[in-house]
Amino acid sequence: MLRTGRYTTRLTSSLLRRNLATVVDSPPVQISKTKAGLNVVSVGGHIITEIININKDVAPASSLAIVVKAGPRFETSENAGVAHYLKNFAFKKTAKRSELRQIREAELCGGVLSANLTREYLILYAEFLREDLPFFAELLSDVVTKTKFTPWEFSEIREKIQFEKGTADSIPEVSALESAHNVAFRNGLGNSLFANEISKVSNVDVVKSFADRVYTADNVTVVGTGVGHDQLKSLAEEYLHDLPTGTAVPPTATQYFGGEARITSSLPDAHFVLAFPGASAGSSDFASLQVLRFLIDGDKHTKWGEGVSPLAKTISKLGHGTKVSMFNAGYSDAGLFGAYIYGSPKSVNATALAAVEQLKIATETIGKEDLQRAAAKAAFEAAASFDSRSAKAEIFGSQALYGKNSSIASAIEQIKNIKVEDVRNIAQKTIKSKPTVIALGDTQQLLFADALSI
Amino acid sequence: MSTLSLYKFVAKRPFLTNLLKPVANSYANLSGYRKLGLRYDDIIMEENETVQKALKRLTVEEENSRVMRYRIAFQQSLQQTILPKEQWTKPEDDIRYLTPHINEVVAEEKEREAFDALKIIKN
Numbered sequence: 001m002l003r004t005g006r007y008t009t010r011l012t013s014s015l016l017r018r019n020l021a022t023v024v025d026s027p028p029v030q031i032s033k034t035k036a037g038l039n040v041v042s043v044g045g046h047i048i049t050e051i052i053n054i055n056k057d058v059a060p061a062s063s064l065a066i067v068v069k070a071g072p073r074f075e076t077s078e079n080a081g082v083a084h085y086l087k088n089f090a091f092k093k094t095a096k097r098s099e100l101r102q103i104r105e106a107e108l109c110g111g112v113l114s115a116n117l118t119r120e121y122l123i124l125y126a127e128f129l130r131e132d133l134p135f136f137a138e139l140l141s142d143v144v145t146k147t148k149f150t151p152w153e154f155s156e157i158r159e160k161i162q163f164e165k166g167t168a169d170s171i172p173e174v175s176a177l178e179s180a181h182n183v184a185f186r187n188g189l190g191n192s193l194f195a196n197e198i199s200k201v202s203n204v205d206v207v208k209s210f211a212d213r214v215y216t217a218d219n220v221t222v223v224g225t226g227v228g229h230d231q232l233k234s235l236a237e238e239y240l241h242d243l244p245t246g247t248a249v250p251p252t253a254t255q256y257f258g259g260e261a262r263i264t265s266s267l268p269d270a271h272f273v274l275a276f277p278g279a280s281a282g283s284s285d286f287a288s289l290q291v292l293r294f295l296i297d298g299d300k301h302t303k304w305g306e307g308v309s310p311l312a313k314t315i316s317k318l319g320h321g322t323k324v325s326m327f328n329a330g331y332s333d334a335g336l337f338g339a340y341i342y343g344s345p346k347s348v349n350a351t352a353l354a355a356v357e358q359l360k361i362a363t364e365t366i367g368k369e370d371l372q373r374a375a376a377k378a379a380f381e382a383a384a385s386f387d388s389r390s391a392k393a394e395i396f397g398s399q400a401l402y403g404k405n406s407s408i409a410s411a412i413e414q415i416k417n418i419k420v421e422d423v424r425n426i427a428q429k430t431i432k433s434k435p436t437v438i439a440l441g442d443t444q445q446l447l448f449a450d451a452l453s454i
Numbered sequence: 455m456s457t458l459s460l461y462k463f464v465a466k467r468p469f470l471t472n473l474l475k476p477v478a479n480s481y482a483n484l485s486g487y488r489k490l491g492l493r494y495d496d497i498i499m500e501e502n503e504t505v506q507k508a509l510k511r512l513t514v515e516e517e518n519s520r521v522m523r524y525r526i527a528f529q530q531s532l533q534q535t536i537l538p539k540e541q542w543t544k545p546e547d548d549i550r551y552l553t554p555h556i557n558e559v560v561a562e563e564k565e566r567e568a569f570d571a572l573k574i575i576k577n
Binding site for chain 2: 098100101104108150151152
């Protein structure tokens with residue numbers, strides 16, 4: 001929920017894919033460019049081409065994603081909310097197919113279609129049996145190149161968007177993290193995932209001009225998992241050849257501001273976000289922060305246990321219902337690191353103070369065993385984050401868009417190489433920066449930022 | 455919604471089109487709706503789901519001017535009179551603004567019916 005507004009269900013990973021994973025440790029990634037200048041990425045493709053001749057039953061489930069740099073961070077104040085509209089225009093009427101036809105045909109193939117919006121990317125995604133790749137490649141490409149953007153669909157979508165915004169507002173976790181990003185980054189990464197009531201997106205032309213700007217060859221990457229690379233490339237050549245070669249949308253460089261927001265609400269629980277500037281995904285600082293995150297870690301990992309970290313022990317004394325989870329969100333050029341706490345106002349205050357205390361301790365002394373434990377958890381987290389097909393699409397698609405290429409193995413290697421000094425340095429840097437504090441709930445009882453003794 | 459029509463047959467042949475166009479125009483003029491300031495698409499029967507759905511797809515401007523034309527026509531009807539000749543709908547203004555939407559909705563309905571009656575044959 002931290003970075004994405006997802007409303008779609010996904011298939012669970014198939015057992016067959018696990019067999020494949022024993023053949024090689026990490027699925028090798030192949031990247032190439034089409035004539036139109038479009039990146040095509042395939043994950044595990046070479047294995048498919050080798051094995052398929054021997055045994056057609058290996059990993060028959062595949063996925064295809066078109067990852068577009070079209071998240072809310074590319075919005076301006078004139079078209080705030082337009083990314084949310086563009087997401088909802090996915091799989092609407094195209095020049096070739098009606099909405100109904102797209103969905104019914106995908107269903108007949110047993111495929112699943114979804115459109116996901118993150119702060120940076122719009123991801124058009126399909127999962128299907130490998131033999132249906134040509135159909136889904138055509139379908140997803142048509143969404144990018146041939147969507148009609150009719151005015152009457154716009155009014156239908158506006159109603160749907162108002163509903164989605166209402167649903168999001170009723171989830172305090174989403175509200176708190178949305179305002180944390182807004183306070184921390186103001187614009188760009190601080191833009192909301194959801195179009196709000198004062199959005200200036202008043203007609204379909206605004207959406208269409210945004211689509212024309214973001215659907216360009218430099219801005220789009222095609223990612224396939226479990227499909228042959230050559231086949232994927234030739235399909236991308238065929239269906240996306242007329243994608244305009246306009247320049248990539250330059251994102252405004254992210255600046256961290258920090259600050260405080262207090263949202264009064266009659267909810268029984270209080271929600272509290274304490275965040276600091278993080279680091280961009282894949283950087284060495286990001287890996288250090290990831291270790292710091294699991295070093296402080298307030299989560300209990302056994303059901304009736306007390307938890308191993310001092311923070312978890314503090315919380316278990318505060319009684320039931322208090323929960324703290326450390327987060328470390330990495331974006332292309334910035335990040336947000338911090339703690340999300342909820343529970344009764346009093347216990348939330350105590351937990352916030354305890355979390356700050358743990359962060360201070362980390363600036364001075366870090367036990368060797370504690371570091372090992374944290375690094376192991378961080379490495380597991382890194383490995384697990386590559387686990388699903390949809391996560392692979394997002395990770396490798398975004399890497400290709402920014403010209404990076406790092407595998408699971410290198411991500412884990414990076415974490416294993418982290419030393420006590422790295423974590424201590426990053427903790428010192430973190431605590432010196434201006435915090436972002438969001439208090440949601442009974443604001444009369446919740447602590448102010450300056451009372452956190454940072 | 456479709457009725458038996460030779461329109462496509464005639465429209466393909468310039469000779470027939472030129473021959474019949476004046477006849478069609480005078481028929482439209484005789485039918486009287488233009489004398490009330492209406493357009494042909496204003497007098498399509500709208501009391502069915504298909505046309506209702508098509509009406510929802512009009513732009514705000516189209517919908518407003520449709521309502522305005524109805525009000526003028528209704529006033530003329532109440533007063534048992536017709537508009538002065540210079541205010542009659544000109545043939546070139548008699549645009550089919552609703553028919554394309556109706557055709558689209560009909561096509562969608564047909565498509566849905568076809569999918570609902572679909573039979574999957576496995577080879």
